[in-house]
Structures are given as C-alpha cells and as structure tokens.
Amino acid sequence: MSNRLEQKTEMPESWGTRDLRERRVTVHGQALAASVLLDLHRSMQRIRHTEETIARLYPQQEMRTPTHLGTGQEAVAAGVAAAVRRDDALYSHHRCHNHYLACGGSVYRLAAELYGRVDGAARGRGGSVHLTDRDNGFIVSSAILGQTVAVATGSALAFRMDGVDRVAVTFFGEATCEEGVIYESMNFAAINRLPVIYVCENNLYSTESPLSVRQPPGTELCARAESFSVPAEKVDGNDVAAVYLAARRAVDRARSGAGPSFIECMTYRWREHVGPQFDHDAGRTYRTKEEFDLWVERCPLKQSAARLISLGLADEREISAWAAEIEKEVVADFERARRAPWPEAGDLFDYL
Amino acid sequence: MSNRLEQKTEMPESWGTRDLRERRVTVHGQALAASVLLDLHRSMQRIRHTEETIARLYPQQEMRTPTHLGTGQEAVAAGVAAAVRRDDALYSHHRCHNHYLACGGSVYRLAAELYGRVDGAARGRGGSVHLTDRDNGFIVSSAILGQTVAVATGSALAFRMDGVDRVAVTFFGEATCEEGVIYESMNFAAINRLPVIYVCENNLYSTESPLSVRQPPGTELCARAESFSVPAEKVDGNDVAAVYLAARRAVDRARSGAGPSFIECMTYRWREHVGPQFDHDAGRTYRTKEEFDLWVERCPLKQSAARLISLGLADEREISAWAAEIEKEVVADFERARRAPWPEAGDLFDYL
Amino acid sequence: MRTLKYHQAISEGTVQAMERDPNVFCAGIAVDYPSGIFGTTTEALKRFGPARVFDTPAMENAFTGICIGAAAMGKRPIMVHPRNDFMLLAFDQLINLAAKWRYMYGGNAGSVPIVVRAVIGKGWGQGATHSQSLQAPLAHFPGLTVLMPATPRDAKGLLLSACRHDHPTIILEHRALYNVEGEVPEEPEETPIGKAAILRPGRDLTIVATSLMVQEALDAAEELARHDVDAEVVDLRSIRPLDEETVLASVKKTGRVIVADTSWERCGVTSEIAALCAEKAFHDLKAPVRRLALADCPAPVSQTLEQAFYPKASTIARLALHVIGIDPELVGDIDREDTFKGPY
C-alpha cells in the first residue's frame, strides 16, 4: 500500500486540465509528483478554514469545550499525514484538529463534537481534545501532555510483534519534551527498533511560557533524541514539502525495520493557547507583535501557494477557488452539526 | 569550609610516623595531599568490612529487611563523599549503605536499623533502604528508583534560593536513567544552573537485566546528560582517586554557580542484587564467572592499596592492620546493635 | 467583615504566608502569568518577584520531588497544579515519598512540609481528564494532609495553616468556587486543620459535604427549610485528618445523614463518612445513610450529559426530602444558573 497521496485516484475538478499526476517537480532536491504539492496545499486549506471557522463561531458560546486551535501550524499535520498510509496509526495531543483533519477526519464530526452532539467524533463524550477517527488511521488525541507518545510507541510495538510494516506516529508540542515519559518511550523504541515517529511541533511556547523557562539555552531537542539513539531531523515546520520529505524519510526508515525517528518541526501558533482570540487582541504581551507578524509572514499556506505558482502548478485564482470551495463545505458542515441531535441524558452510561 | 578530607584534623594512629599531611603526591596528573589517598582508602575499608559483615550475618535471619550490598562499588561512595562538605546534602537509592557510611554514618546505627532496633538510623521504621544521617549530610536514601534524583535537585534549588554555596549530590544506579524523572530533573537543574551533582553508578546490571535490555547499543549516558546541558564525565568507578577528582571538579562547578554535573562511574556489584550471596553460589547465570572474576580483579580496595604502596604511603602490613582494626570495630557495633532494644509496639504511631 | 472572592482570599493567604515566612515560595505551571492561576498568584508575584513566584516546565513528577527536596532543606514550597488531574503524574513522589518521609526515617530526617494547591475543574466540556477530584485516593494514605476549602474564609485560612503545617499537604480548590464571595478577615487567620465546620445548624438531617457540594448543600438547606426540614450542613474541610467528632455529634443530633462529595462514590469520601456513621453512630441513625456523588462514569463533555453527570442543590434537596419521607418532587427549581464562560 502506498502513502495517502499516492493512494489518491481522483483529482479535484477545480484543479483544471493540466495533467498534474504525470508531472514531476523538484523540491528541496527531491523529485515529487506535482499532485503531491497540490494535495498538501488543499489539505492545509481544509485545516485552515476549519480552524478559522471555529475561531469565528466559538465566541457564540455554543461550542462548550476548551479548544486549542492549530492555525499557523498546518504544514506539520499535512506534511506528516501525507507521508503515511491509512492503516498506520497516528496520535495527537491537545492541539489536535490539524492532525485529525490531515488524516482525512470529517469536518462535520469534528464540528459535532465541538457542539457536543451525538454525531461527534467521540459522540459528545470527548470534546475538542479527545478526537478519534480510526478508519482514517487517526487513533486518538489526548489532553494530558506526553500520554500519546508512549501510546504510539506501544502501537509500534504491536506492529513489530505482528511482523507487519505499519508505522505509528505521534504529534506533540515541545513542552512534552519536558515530561519524562518521552525519554522512557524513546529509549524503549530505540532498544527495540520500533516503527514509531515522534513529531515535535516546536511552536516556541507552552501556553504563555517561552522556551527560556523550559529549556537550557542552546538546547537542541534533536541532540536529545539522538542521545537516545533515535535519529533526528529538524525542519522548517512551515514548509509543508520539507515536512513531507522528512516524514517520508522517517516512514521509510520505520517501515524497513530500521527503527524510530524524531522530527522537530519549527512552527508558530497564531491564536491564543486555548480559545479563538489573537493574543494581542486579548491584551497579552508574552510574545511580541513583531514576532507574531514575522511568523504570519511565514504562513505555511502562503509559502505553499507561492511555490505552486512559481512551479506553474496553479495560479492565484485557482488557489482562491479551492479555498472558496473548501470554506463553503466547512461552513455547511458546521451548520449541519449545530442542528444535530444532542446525546440523551439517559445514555450517560453508554460506551463505559 | 573545606571538604571532608581537608577538614580532618587528626590522623589515625595506625598511620605510623610518616608526615603524610604535608606530603603531596600526583595522581592522574593532579597534586593531592597524601592524606587524601589514605583517607579514601580507609573509607573504603570501613564500607567493605561493614558490608561483608552484613553478608556474613544476614543468613541468620535476624536482619529482616531486604538489603542491597555495595561490595565492589566502594570507590564511588568514598570518592564522592570525600569531595563534599559536611553541610552539603547527599542522597542515595536502594543500594545505599556505601553512601551512608562514606558520609560518616555510624556503623552501629546502620546495624541497629538492619536488626530493626530503636537505635537504628531510622529507628527501625525504614530498614536497609531508608537510611538517614542528617548530621553528616546524608539526608536520605529511598527505594523507589529515581525519587532522590528529583529530591536532590530540589535541595539544590533551596541552596540556590538562599544564596549559599552548599551543594546537593545524588547517587543512583544506571537503571534510574530509564526513568523519566531524571530527565525532567536534569532539564530543570540546567535551566536554573542548580548546584546538584548526579552520580550514576553504572554497574552494568539492574537486578539481573544487562544493559542490552535497557539501553540501545552504543548508548553514552554522558551524551544524554550533555544534551540536557548538564556537563558530564565518565570515570573508572573502581579508581577512588579518579572518582574523587571528578567529584571535586563537579563540586567546584556547582559551588561556583556554574550549575549541575553528571558523573558516570563504571563499576560492578560483587554480590547478588538483594541479599548476601554470590550469584554463582546461588546458581544464577545472568552474568558470567569470567566477567565477575575480571571485576574482582579490579577491586577498588586492591587498586587503591597498590597505589598507596607504589607511592610509598603505606605498606601491606599497615594496610592489613587498618583493616583488622576497622573490622573489629564493625563487628563490635553489630554485636551491640543485636542486643539493642526493640521499638515498642505501642510506639507504632510515633514519628507520623 | 469585609468580603472577598474565593480566588482573592487565596491570593491574600499566599501573600500573607510569604510575608511571614521567607521560606515560602510558589511555583508551578503558569503561576507567573498575568492571569496568575485565576488571580491567585498575581499579587504574590508583584510583591515577592520571580525569585519566589516562578513558572516551571511541564514536569509534575520531578517538580514534586524538587519541592520535597527543597522542603527537606527548610523551604516551604507551594506547588500549584492548574488542574489536579495532572497530579496523578506525581503520585509516586507524593505517596511513596512525601507521605512516608517523616515516619519512614523514624523522625530523623525531619519532615517535608510541601503544600500542593490543585484545582478541581467542572463543566463547560472540560471532560474526563480535566474535572476529576482526587481527595479520596490521596486521603487513603497516612502521612498526607488533604484539605478542601469550600468558602473564601477557609480558602485563605487553610492555606495559611498548610504553610505552617508539619506534613505534606494537598489543598484541592474548586474552580467553580473561585468567584464565590464571602467574609474573610484581613489578618492572617488560620483555619484549623482537621476541624469540620457547621455552616448551618439544623435538627432534622445532617448534610455532610465537601468543597463545591457545601455550597450546593447550603442552597439545598434553604429549600428544605421551605418544606419545614431543618438541615444541618457540615463542611468537612479536611479529608485527612478527618473530624469524626463533629460529624458524629451532628448525626447524634439529627439521626439522618446525606453525604455529598465532588468525586465518585466507590472508595470515596461519601463512602468514608457513611462507613463512619455505620460504625460509630449506628445507634443514632434513624434512616439509612445516603451517598451523593458523581455518576459512575468518566466526565462527559456534552451539556446534556454533564447535566446528568453532576449532582447539585436540587439533587441534594430531593434526596433529603426522600430520607425525611416527603415527596421529593416538591423541590423547586433551585439550581443556580451556570454562568461559567470557559474555557478552563
């Protein structure tokens, strides 16, 4: 079985007439099918519009579940999810919508979960931080830092025991590198050459705490991973192709039996830690406006669009058209979710 | 205040007439007062004879407390304890007699604790693995892997907050490097440049598990520490002078405000993990007789004695005389402890 | 007396504890944020600066050990968990070390008087891992002190006591109480540890409650008064040590008991109090003891399920009427509107 992108058989109509599947382009010195870049972009658009729709609707106080938006970090989720197969096992942390969506998770079921409805991904039992979509290989996200790092390692152990070439992936923020469980896990994965990929989304902050509170100066998380014999790579987490390529290398390594990998993706969260606002609108000053502006400038979608255009794979109009189309779908899904039925109080004990 | 050895004012009589305090010798390229080497040796003798006395008496089933003997690992405890001051804070793990004794802990109170008597270091409440002797800077040992690594870090934090130049030290086995708590602790110590010294006694085994089960091939624990910005040094843990010198460097660094250190001491435990027997006598084969013999050959006392002799600081006869003298004291302490009173059942709730 | 909100009372207690003892410091995730753990640490940071009020990495286990080690050297750490659920990562240090320290070393290693403040969450979809309430598992272990202030006065007073107490102490604060207002003396008045409080005397029935359930019990008691039932409300305050005397004296008087707690029933505080009555107030009891706790499942997120999950004032009142032998359906719509706007 090939990875998600290569599996794809149909091209979206809006992609026009160019035969992009045949065409190959070179990015970061690697030849890629052009369609890969287009798919990655559309995946990011889907995430972006979903998260921004949540940000717009959340203040209505109808999504009563603490929500950590992933706007600005789309490239990590899109790039990694595109490099794995649907039968691989992906895990995530509290900031999980991106990963759920990148795996192909339904916007409707995400929206329904946020609205606390029975059609939710977790039937209204889990909320924003507890998503699941096993059909798409998104096993679960969990809100306690570090949990899924160990859990993904365990899924990799199961694959190894079964002698199958499936791979486990876990996404987490850099704050998880402060929790001991990740080192216990990496040690075990390295000893047993488990097919697990640790994807660290380093967005420089844990809630409002900068790295300086949480890491000694000069820290290289990759060096830590390597000291546990886990090969590591640091990439521009806002460059979706770079993430995709790094993830592919790690997936190849894992699938071939060569063991775990660690990928540190440098990125930035645009909105507040939890909730829909921009920090500066909320009067928070733990990060400067300049820093924020710089990272907005490095927007992963903007960079990806520029690449598509410069490679002649799409023009601005087309890209906007995809966005419009996706946005329409997303909005429709949220509207439908808002009208979906509530769980019955009498079903409180179901699924226990 | 100077370190334990330099504090010492009286020479044991048995050291004869040579003026060893004045004399300086060079070891590993470092000039040392000759008395330091003699003190280190006697400290190891005290440990050796105490542990071997326990090994001899333990089968009588009167010391009813699981006991992890430190025979073969004396140099680590003696070397490190000699490099700190009495007002520093030392912590230990389950294999703790060596450290307690090296700090100057009373043999009688250790024996009384093993016999479960009121005069025990922990008044019969703690047993072999829960010793304390605050007057000598030995704060506590604890039986759960990794606990005291964090606790020592916290004592260092207190020193730092108080602006005093005291130092915290924690001894642990290499298995503690499998527990996440040590990485959480080292990260925090490095961020805050805390005066704490992590002393890993790498004796190649955790109970009966060799390193291969517990570390990826090629693991360097020092590289791990350094990836957390904790300067690290690997030393021959059976060479008491090498340990002492490495500890002095670490202590200097800590006292001067330059932060934590990690010292990996390569050593070997002679007796079974818990209890008094030799593994081969008990029919256990998880380590070879050859390996064992090799390490007995590298006996820290034997090496130290050879050095004393070759430097002309003592002769065999003198060294044996010290041993005999120490052994006599140790045996007397155990006899006295065996006759010491039991705690009263009615005092069960004391010290709660 | 002047009134304060619960969170202001905690803030004032922290400042006064730090003022009178330079060894007190306060640390944990987010304590130095402008939001200051819902306003409880902001003033302390302003007064005492970052040397004594500081943020930490996410390292619940090691930091608990670090507080123990600092306490062993004479410090008085106040460690804060924004949610008490995170404390499960630190149960080894808390239970296998802090709780045992003084006893296990026969008193010779001194004591490790750490204070752990940890917030209980509730509702607004905080879900299964952000709204637990860990008093029972903690109170199971001798050596720990476990406190649950239900009023602003005790939120301050118990914190002040904890900061002088000789044992490792966990204070579980309830997020839903943070805006409750009440009288709080300006001076550093300590609430005694191990003493329950009778917040409302009554003759017909005893409601023993903890934390938020005390407020719900007070509301319920008012409603019961309308039905001529005179309920006594006992605020347990301290789960370990437990004030058996006050509970037993109340039961002796009323002969009927309901116990309401913020956690589950099984091996929980409601069971503990019910057991106490069954063992030591057996001959005073006129009716079965009744326990009121969370529904026996993890906390769900959806509003409809949350409604069914949490007991509240009306639940208590109905149960009380039932115990007395009055039709429970007579209870009116007494539950306060939940004005919490999230997210935490």
Place this chain on the structure above:
Amino acid sequence: MRTLKYHQAISEGTVQAMERDPNVFCAGIAVDYPSGIFGTTTEALKRFGPARVFDTPAMENAFTGICIGAAAMGKRPIMVHPRNDFMLLAFDQLINLAAKWRYMYGGNAGSVPIVVRAVIGKGWGQGATHSQSLQAPLAHFPGLTVLMPATPRDAKGLLLSACRHDHPTIILEHRALYNVEGEVPEEPEETPIGKAAILRPGRDLTIVATSLMVQEALDAAEELARHDVDAEVVDLRSIRPLDEETVLASVKKTGRVIVADTSWERCGVTSEIAALCAEKAFHDLKAPVRRLALADCPAPVSQTLEQAFYPKASTIARLALHVIGIDPELVGDIDREDTFKGPY
C-alpha cells in the same frame, strides 16, 4: 480435584491465556528471569519464548502507555509489577487514559484491554514503599476493573477472565498468598468478574474480606466455630465492579458485618463495604459494621512494629466475638507462623 499453589495457578493461567489467544503477551521488570516473578512467568517464557514474555527497562509510566497503545492495536498485554507500589508512577496512564479510553472517545476508539498484574508485599521489613495495597485508589475510578484473587483457583480464573475482559484490568496478587495451596481445575475455567464468592456459609456474622484477609478470615471463622459462632466468609474478589448483591444478601442473613482488607481504612475497601451496608442493608443490621484495616501509618520495618501494624486471623476473631457479644479474650493462638524468609 488436583491442587496447585497460588503462584502455580497464575503460571498456568498465563500459559492458557497465551495459548488460546496469540495476542496475549507478558512484559515487565524481571518477567524473564529464571525466578520469573516468583515462578509465575517461567513456564510462559519456556513455552512462548522471548517474543511474548520479555523484560523491560524501569519505565513504569511509559510502559503502561505502551501497553495501552499495543492494546489499541489488538494486543492483550499483561504488564507485571513486582510490587504494586511501583504502579503509582503509572497512575496517569492508568487513570487519565486507560480508564477513560472507551467512554471518552464515545466507543469510537474501541477499548484498551490491558491487564496489569501487581504484587502486594507484606512483612519481613519490606517497609513503607514495598507493601502497600492500591485497590482502593484504583477502584475509585470508573473505567478500571480491579481484582484481588484470594485463592489459587481465582488467581488462575480471574487472570483468564481478565485476558478476555473488555476493560483495563488490574489484578492485585498478594505475595503472602503465593504458596497457599488449593484446588484448581486443569481446564481454563474463568472466574466471573464482578462476582464475590461465599467461601464459608454461616448464619451469625458476615466477614467480607479481600485477598490475604480472606485466608485470615477463614482461619478466624474456624476459631469462631469453636465458640459456636457461625461466620460467613465473603471473598470480594472483584473490587470494581463490586458485587453488592452477594454482600447484601449475606448481611440480610446474618445482620452483622466485619470487613477486613489489606490496605488502610480511610476511603478504602472496608469503608466502601461499610457504606454499602449503611445505605442498602440498614434495616438488616443488628450491630454496627466494623472495619479492620492496616494501622493508620506507613508500614514499619521492625518486627515488633510489623506485628502491631497488620491485622490477622486473631484480630478478626476477636472483633467478631466482640460484635457478637462474647469475650474477645477467649480467642486462642490461631495465627499461622510466618515462615517467609525474605527478602521480597
């Protein structure tokens, strides 16, 4: 029926569970040693090899998560803790994740049927951190199954059930039971989860007990018979789910209850059962319920203190006579000699 020792029964149960389901594996510190966790894993290693019976580093927290992740992919891990005290390091994974998994994901993420075997230590100076008994804190949380086999038959039968059970399950085995001998069927007979067992029927008094205290209760019952007191011994077996029915039926019959557990009283199993009786068997009770648990302090090391710390058969018998109204001092010297030679 052929007899086996408790540890042999566990071994046989493990082998049979692994035989019938290739997804079962067994891992943890020391499981592959020749000593094989007191002989319970040796045979499995011999039969199924190191791919399915393997040692792990000391990493209680992560390895619990690893078992969860393996279970999510269809495995049936049996994780072993040589002492249940070490499990406190893994309470986050157990309670914040495994216990919630099925519910919190609305059933859509399946379940994570891990089995955790953990040994309770006792005596011979094992001390405060190697002889706790964690059933109560664990059973507090919905989503976990907590089992305590007291006989060889159930040691095997509950393990077999656990390996097919749909929920994360913790089996607390007692070190002091490992050499107890009893009848064990050769076939893989499962002990139903959530069913208590009446090991000795009686009419005068019910002794509800767990784990080692069941054996002590049986000894006590024999002594009681000598005093013409006919005691019924209920072996709880399953702490969560709890078999309320069997307990209540027994109390209905006898009207008198003693509860004996291997842990402390506060928020513990003895309190849970006492509360159950106070709530649901109130009108059947002829006397106060009595709890019998560890002395309320950490486990000491010295023999004289250990003697005072642990309740035993004679303690139960004396309490029973007292409840019945007979002079407790009539109880003879019924306690078994402790032949344990250490160290663990």
